Amino acid sequence: MQTATTTTGTRPRREPVWADGAPVPASAAWREGDPLGDRQLLSIGPLTLEGGETLPDVTIAYETWGTLSPTGDNAVLVLHALTGDSHVLGPAGPGHPTAGWWDTLVGPGCPIDTDRYFVVAPNVLGGCQGTTGPATNAPDGRPWGGRFPFVTTRDQVRAEIALADALGVESWAFVVGASMGGMRVLEWAVTAPERVRALGAIATTAQTTADQIAWAHPQLEAIRSDPGWHGGDYYDLPEGQGPHVGLGIARQIAHTTYRAAVELDERFGRTPQGAEEPLGGGGRYAVQSYLDHHAGKLARRFDANSYLVLTESMLSHDVGRDRGGVEAALGTVTARALVVAVDSDRLYLPEQSDRVAAALPGADGTHLIRSDYGHDGFLIEFDQLGPLVREFLG
Numbered sequence: 303m304q305t306a307t308t309t310t311g312t313r314p315r316r317e318p319v320w321a322d323g324a325p326v327p328a329s330a331a332w333r334e335g336d337p338l339g340d341r342q343l344l345s346i347g348p349l350t351l352e353g354g355e356t357l358p359d360v361t362i363a364y365e366t367w368g369t370l371s372p373t374g375d376n377a378v379l380v381l382h383a384l385t386g387d388s389h390v391l392g393p394a395g396p397g398h399p400t401a402g403w404w405d406t407l408v409g410p411g412c413p414i415d416t417d418r419y420f421v422v423a424p425n426v427l428g429g430c431q432g433t434t435g436p437a438t439n440a441p442d443g444r445p446w447g448g449r450f451p452f453v454t455t456r457d458q459v460r461a462e463i464a465l466a467d468a469l470g471v472e473s474w475a476f477v478v479g480a481s482m483g484g485m486r487v488l489e490w491a492v493t494a495p496e497r498v499r500a501l502g503a504i505a506t507t508a509q510t511t512a513d514q515i516a517w518a519h520p521q522l523e524a525i526r527s528d529p530g531w532h533g534g535d536y537y538d539l540p541e542g543q544g545p546h547v548g549l550g551i552a553r554q555i556a557h558t559t560y561r562a563a564v565e566l567d568e569r570f571g572r573t574p575q576g577a578e579e580p581l582g583g584g585g586r587y588a589v590q591s592y593l594d595h596h597a598g599k600l601a602r603r604f605d606a607n608s609y610l611v612l613t614e615s616m617l618s619h620d621v622g623r624d625r626g627g628v629e630a631a632l633g634t635v636t637a638r639a640l641v642v643a644v645d646s647d648r649l650y651l652p653e654q655s656d657r658v659a660a661a662l663p664g665a666d667g668t669h670l671i672r673s674d675y676g677h678d679g680f681l682i683e684f685d686q687l688g689p690l691v692r693e694f695l696g
Contacts, residue, residue: 448534
């Protein structure tokens with residue numbers, strides 16, 4: 303990654319090229335007093351975590367579309383991936399740095415039709431867009447920062463169960479999510495089978511593998527090794543002084559796993575970036591510029607501590623833990639199940655979806671999306687995913 307040297311006090315700091323433009327905030331987390339946008343905030347009170355610690359007052363940020371039916375039977379829960387949030391549908395604007403991330407799948411007349419369903423999308427526990435997380439103030443009035451406790455996928459689902467209780471949703475007509483969201487889908491169906499009538503587990507796994515843990519490890523280390531991280535206590539630092547370099551590197555590593563080799567080779571090849579000269583001239587190849595671009599985008603809309611907390615929660619994911627194994631746990635699920643994989647996914651391999659589909663009593667096998675885009679196919683291949691969801695919901 304091409305860098306430029308700046309000086310902070312007496313410490314030289316290597317800045318990536320994407321940080322040479324507009325200032326990079328120490329954190330792009332939503333903070334109290336920022337515009338709410340379409341968020342709603344709900345306190346669910348204290349939450350005791352699997353690790354034994356208690357968060358004394360948890361707030362869930364969420365968005366809704368459509369109307370809950372008088373019988374409460376038309377509720378759909380949409381669960382976001384690692385760097386997503388509650389803003390599934392709607393434009394970018396105050397409070398929402400990006401437009402809705404699944405607005406081809408959710409909305410009026412869409413496969414998840416908001417004229418038919420009451421759709422709820424929460425920001426995950428430990429996230430950075432309104433739900434209690436590292437950027438939230440602890441009881442002492444300071445951000446939790448590096449003091450924020452370890453949370454698991456099960457903790458996150460327990461928080462979402464409390465949200466469902468508060469909204470009066472006794473059972474979901476459909477719980478759907480991809481990647482990290484798909485992990486919570488499966489955990490929901492095992493933890494509270496009586497509350498999930500149908501599920502959609504997309505490009506996900508029932509149990510994080512050693513390979514996935516290995517890919518995550520250098521991402522975590524990149525953030526923790528950034529001098530701007532300060533042990534997680536960086537929220538009061540000026541622009542440009544937070545852990546944006548480490549967060550950007552983490553994103554670059556992750557993004558490589560989100561896309562497929564065939565796409566990167568065909569799209570970029572060995573082409574230099576513009577007039578830059580990679581061969582001995584310090585310039586970049588086009589694919590390097592592409593990764594720099596995504597690093598800069600994430601650093602300007604996300605929070606490094608949340609990236610750590612959520613990544614570690616994904617590493618904890620194992621629906622079979624203390625339940626007799628994956629197959630035994632999934633065998634208790636009573637919901638109809640739609641299991642979808644992307645054929646070129648090199649992060650959550652199709653065979654992991656095959657394992658899920660084989661163990662779920664209500665699944666009819668794995669539905670395979672054919673794509674050159676890898677894991678991100680669940681965000682891109684609407685022409686394939688949309689009909690699958692529409693047909694499943696009937």
